[in-house]
Amino acid sequence: MERSAGKVSTMERFEKFSFSSIEGERRLAATMESLVKLTLKEEEEPITLQVQNQRYGAIYYRTGRTVSLGHVLRDYCERTGFVYEEMRFIYDGRRVRETHTAQGLEMEDDFVIDAMSEQIGG
Numbered sequence: 632m633e634r635s636a637g638k639v640s641t642m643e644r645f646e647k648f649s650f651s652s653i654e655g656e657r658r659l660a661a662t663m664e665s666l667v668k669l670t671l672k673e674e675e676e677p678i679t680l681q682v683q684n685q686r687y688g689a690i691y692y693r694t695g696r697t698v699s700l701g702h703v704l705r706d707y708c709e710r711t712g713f714v715y716e717e718m719r720f721i722y723d724g725r726r727v728r729e730t731h732t733a734q735g736l737e738m739e740d741d742f743v744i745d746a747m748s749e750q751i752g753g
Contacts, residue, residue, distance in 0.1 A: 667710075669698070718749065
């Protein structure tokens, strides 16, 4: 599997990232219990969603119910250092795709999306 130039795999990022360092602790603290407000469509009712991973904890997002969740998923990867293409996002046992919306998945406030690294092989 080829990667675009300049992209680092999730595993490579974990190997370089040390939680014992002060910088690592600050980065971890910045991602835990954070609220990120994303753009809403005019007159749209907002929803607060939680994206979580065992290693980084949770990040809360306030976005529109009819806005594509791709912005949320990509922002989560950017903040946590994951490579988007290597992650899988799961809600209620179903994979969340970039084009899905909170309304389309019938999500309510404070629902959780689990972020998992893709597993390849047996």
